[in-house]
Structure formats: structure tokens, C-alpha cells
Amino acid sequence: MNFKQLIFFIVLSTLSTSDILSQSRQLSRGSDSLEIITNEDVKILELTFDALLPYSDFKRSLNKNVLGFTAAYYAQSDSKQYAHFGLLFSLYKLDELTNTIINGFDQFTDTTTSSSFMARFIYRQYAPFYYKGLEPYIEASVGPHVFYTSTNTIFLDDEGGSSFTFDESDLGLSYGIAVGTTIYLIDNILGVVKFGFHGGTSTSYLVAEQGLTTLYPIDSFVTEVDRVGYFSINLGLEYTF
Numbered sequence: 001m002n003f004k005q006l007i008f009f010i011v012l013s014t015l016s017t018s019d020i021l022s023q024s025r026q027l028s029r030g031s032d033s034l035e036i037i038t039n040e041d042v043k044i045l046e047l048t049f050d051a052l053l054p055y056s057d058f059k060r061s062l063n064k065n066v067l068g069f070t071a072a073y074y075a076q077s078d079s080k081q082y083a084h085f086g087l088l089f090s091l092y093k094l095d096e097l098t099n100t101i102i103n104g105f106d107q108f109t110d111t112t113t114s115s116s117f118m119a120r121f122i123y124r125q126y127a128p129f130y131y132k133g134l135e136p137y138i139e140a141s142v143g144p145h146v147f148y149t150s151t152n153t154i155f156l157d158d159e160g161g162s163s164f165t166f167d168e169s170d171l172g173l174s175y176g177i178a179v180g181t182t183i184y185l186i187d188n189i190l191g192v193v194k195f196g197f198h199g200g201t202s203t204s205y206l207v208a209e210q211g212l213t214t215l216y217p218i219d220s221f222v223t224e225v226d227r228v229g230y231f232s233i234n235l236g237l238e239y240t241f
Contacts, residue, residue: 041076042076042084042240042241043073043074043075043076043240043241044072044073044074044075044084044086044238044239044240045072045073045238045239045240045241046070046071046072046073046074046088046192046236046237046238046239047069047070047071047072047236047237047238048069048070048072048192048194048234048235048236048237049067049068049069049234049235049236050067050068050069050070050090050092050232050233050234051065051066051067051232051233052065052066052067052068052092052230052231052232053065053230053231053232053233054066054229054230055229055230055231056226056227056229057226057227057229058226058227058228058229058230059229059230060226061207061224061226062094062207063207063209066092066093066094066230067092067093068090068091068092068093068116069090069091069236070088070089070090070091070234070236071088071089072086072087072088072089072122073086073087073088074086074122074124081125082125082126082127082128082137083123083124083125083126084123084124084126085121085122085123085124086121086122086123086124087119087120087121087122088118088119088120088122088141089117089118089119090116090117090118090119090120091115091116091117091118092115092116092117093113093114093115094114094115094116094147094205094206094207095113095114095206095207095208095221096111096112096113096114096208097111097112097208097211097212097217097220097221098110098111098112098212098217099212099215099216099217100156101215101216105157106155106157107155107156107157108153108154108155108156109153109154109156110151110152110153110216110217110218111151111152111153111154111217112149112150112151112167112216112217112218112220112221113149113150113151113152114147114148114149114205114206114207114208114221115147115148115149115150116145116146116147116148116205117145117146117148118143118144118145118146118174119143119144119145120141120142120143120174120175120176121141121142121143122139122140122141123139123140123141124137124138124139125137125138125139133183133184134181134182134183134184135181135182135190136179136180136181137179137180137181137182138177138178138179138180139177139178139180140175140176140177140178141175141176141177141178142173142174142175142176143173143174143175144171144172144173144174145171145172145173145174145200145203145228146169146170146171146172147169147170147172147203147204147205147206148166148168148169148170149166149167149168149169149205149206149218149221150164150165150166150167151164151165151167151217151218152164153165167206167218168204168206168223170203170204170205171203172200172201172202172203172228173200173201174198174199174200174201174228175198175199175200176196176197176198176199176232177196177197178194178195178196178197178232178234179194179195179196180192180193180194180195180234181193181194182238185237188239188240188241189237189238189239190237190238190239190240191235191236191237191238192234192235192236192237192238193234193235194232194233194234194235195231195232195233195234196231196232196234197231197232198228198229198230198231198232199227199228199229200227200228200229201227201228202225202226202227203225203226203227203228204223204224204225205223205224205226206221206222206223206224207221207222207224208220208221208222209222
């Protein structure tokens with residue numbers, strides 16, 4: 001069984017729990033037992049720090065792993081299940097170059113950054129048990145992603161000041177599936193651990209293949225066009241109310 005088949009099996013297994021009441025966020029009373037607890041209208045705010053591990057052509061072009069963060073909001077489904085729907089926002093920095101430039105009497109620092117922003121609709125399905133403070137879940141998400149490159153110029157003369165410009169951007173569609181668990185910490189605060197598999201449409205983006213090689217950082221970036229593909233590791237905190 002390959003990785004995609006394994007994930008598909010997990011999705012089907014978890015979604016089969018369609019007749020169970022929604023679960024709450026509280027510690028199981030039995031240290032070695034499985035316990036089903038019911039509670040309705042649970043909402044979640046979540047913040048995670050993310051590590052992205054690209055694969056295939058996306059890995060070849062970036063030639064490195066990427067760090068970022070995700071903020072998400074979940075609301076419980078009206079159907080009496082262990083299900084939540086929500087919206088997440090992710091921001092990742094791909095590359096950044098900076099240089100101080102002297103042009104006649106003008107001195108300024110140019111910083112060019114290549115980034116990715118994603119906004120996804122998300123569905124999360126919890127397992128029908130709560131074990132030793134752990135609540136496993138699976139989730140699926142889909143939505144637009146934007147790759148963009150921006151330059152921030154800071155002038156170093158007596159008056160100071162700065163300017164900000166977008167150099168290039170491209171829009172695509174991304175999607176993903178993930179498995180994870182929440183970990184009870186204290187009151188309404190939980191830890192979050194999640195592992196995901198993500199793909200997307202072919203999109204253009206800028207990378208700095210050889211570092212700073214020109215006077216202006218933007219000129220050291222080259223354009224790549226690849227299908228988006230990466231694994232993700234998410235670690236963070238969750239607040240329920």
C-alpha cells in the first residue's frame with residue numbers, strides 16, 4: 001500500500017462515523033480507557049508553526065525546506081457528528097535577498113522577498129473517542145494560493161522613509177489532506193500536531209538559485225513554473241470555546 005492509498009483508507013474509515021454525537025474538549029476520566037463525550041457548538045481558534053518539505057519538481061526548484069505559519073478558525077457542523085468546518089490562512093517565505101545600494105548621493109537598502117499565501121476552506125473529522133488527553137482527527141482542505149514577490153526599499157538619507165512594491169504574482173489552486181491530534185494541556189488550551197500531504201496547480205514563482213549575484217536583489221531571482229507539491233509538519237496551540 002503506497003502513501004496515497006493509506007491516506008485514502010484513513011479518510012474513508014473516519015468518515016464512516018456519521019451517526020455519532022459531536023465531542024467536547026475535556027480530559028478523559030479513565031487513564032487507560034476510551035471515552036465518548038458529547039457536547040455541541042464547539043468553536044476552535046488555532047495557530048501553528050509549519051515546516052514544508054517539497055517533493056518532485058517543486059523540490060528541485062526550491063532546493064530547500066520552507067518555514068511559515070497557519071492561523072485557522074473552525075466551527076462545529078450542524079450535523080450531529082465529530083465534524084468541523086473552517087477557514088485557514090497560511091503564509092510561507094520562500095526566499096529573501098537584501099543589499100545596500102549607493103547610487104550617487106542616494107543610499108538605500110533593497111530587500112526582495114518571495115512568498116506564498118494560501119486561504120483554504122477546511123473540513124476536520126475527529127475520531128469517535130478521546131484517549132489519555134489525545135483526540136485524533138483527519139482533515140481535507142482546498143482553496144486558492146498566491147505566489148508573490150515584493151521589494152521593500154529603505155532610504156538611508158537624513159529624511160529616511162521607505163517604499164514597498166509588488167514585483168510579480170501568480171494565482172493557483174491548492175488542496176491537501178492531513179492527519180493529526182490535539183493534546184490536552186490546560187482548561188481550553190490544547191497542543192496540536194499534524195502531518196499533511198499537499199498538491200496544487202501549476203504556478204509560477206520566483207526563487208534565488210545562487211543567492212545575491214546582482215546589485216539589485218530582484219534581478220537575482222529567476223522564475224520557475226511547477227505544480228505545487230509538499231509534505232507539511234504543523235506544531236502549535238488551539239483554543240476552544
